[in-house]
Amino acid sequence: GAVVxxxxxxxxxxxxxxxxxxxxxxxxxxxxxxxxRQFPKQSLMLMATSNEGSKATYEQGxxxxxxxxxxxxxxxxxxxxxxxxPEDSSFYICSARRLAYEQYFGPGTRLxxx
Amino acid sequence: EDQVTQSPEALRLQxxxxxxxxCSYTVSGLRGLFWYRQDPGKxxxxxxxxxxxxxxxxxxRLKATLTKKESFLHITAxxxxxxxxxxxAVNIISEKLTFGTGTRLTIIP
Numbered sequence: 289g290a291v292v293x294x295x296x297x298x299x300x301x302x303x304x305x306x307x308x309x310x311x312x313x314x315x316x317x318x319x320x321x322x323x324x325r326q327f328p329k330q331s332l333m334l335m336a337t338s339n340e341g342s343k344a345t346y347e348q349g350x351x352x353x354x355x356x357x358x359x360x361x362x363x364x365x366x367x368x369x370x371x372x373x374p375e376d377s378s379f380y381i382c383s384a385r386r387l388a389y390e391q392y393f394g395p396g397t398r399l400x401x402x
Numbered sequence: 403e404d405q406v407t408q409s410p411e412a413l414r415l416q417x418x419x420x421x422x423x424x425c426s427y428t429v430s431g432l433r434g435l436f437w438y439r440q441d442p443g444k445x446x447x448x449x450x451x452x453x454x455x456x457x458x459x460x461x462x463r464l465k466a467t468l469t470k471k472e473s474f475l476h477i478t479a480x481x482x483x484x485x486x487x488x489x490x491a492v493n494i495i496s497e498k499l500t501f502g503t504g505t506r507l508t509i510i511p
Binding site: 290292294320322330331332334337379381383385388389390391392393394395396398 | 434489
C-alpha cells in the first residue's frame with residue numbers, strides 16, 4: 289500500500305512554455321501533498337504544501353506565480369511550471385501524507401527546459 | 403536552530419560487511435523521525451518511522467534505532483542491491499519534513 293505516482297516521468301519543453309506535472313495517490317486518500325525540488329547530489333528542498341480544497345502554502349523564496357499548485361481532489365495534486373526557463377530544469381518530486389506524519393513519495397519528474 | 407546531520411557522507415562496504423549510518427538531530431519537539439532510501443533518478447522510498455527514544459524497527463537487513471539525540475540505521479550483511487542514498491528526516495512543526503543531506507552507501511560485491 290501507499291503508492292504515489294507522478295506523470296510524466298520526464299519532460300523536455302522550450303523556454304517560455306508551461307508544463308504540468310501530476311501527482312496521484314493510488315491506494316489512499318491524501319488531504320495533504322507536498323512538492324519538492326532536488327538538485328544533483330543534494331537533498332530534497334520543500335517547495336510547497338498542498339491541501340485539498342484550499343490554497344497551497346509556499347516556502348520562502350518559492351515564486352507562487354511561477355509554480356502553480358492545485359489540489360482538486362483527495363488523490364490528485366498538480367504542479368504547473370509557468371513560463372519555464374532553463375534554470376527551472378530540475379528533478380521535481382511529490383509526496384502524499386498518509387498516517388500521522390508519514391510521507392510517501394512519487395518516482396519524480398525530470399524537467400529539462402531548452 | 404533545528405538541524406539534522408547525517409554521517410558519513412559516503413560509505414563503501416564489502417558485501418557482507420555490517421555497519422551503521424548516523425542521523426543526529428538538534429530539534430525541539432520531535433514528532434517523528436523517518437528513514438528513506440533513494441536510488442538515483444527516483445523518489446525516496448519509505449523505510450521506517452520512529453517516534454520515541456528507545457524505539458526500534460526492523461526490515462530485512464535494516465534496523466533503525468532512536469535515542470533522544472540521534473538515530474542509527476544498522477545494515478547487517480549488506481548486499482549490492484542495498485547500494486543507495488539513505489535519507490533521514492524529522493518532523494517538527496506542522497506536517498513538514500526536514501531532511502538531512504543523506505549517506506551514499508555503496509556495497510562492493
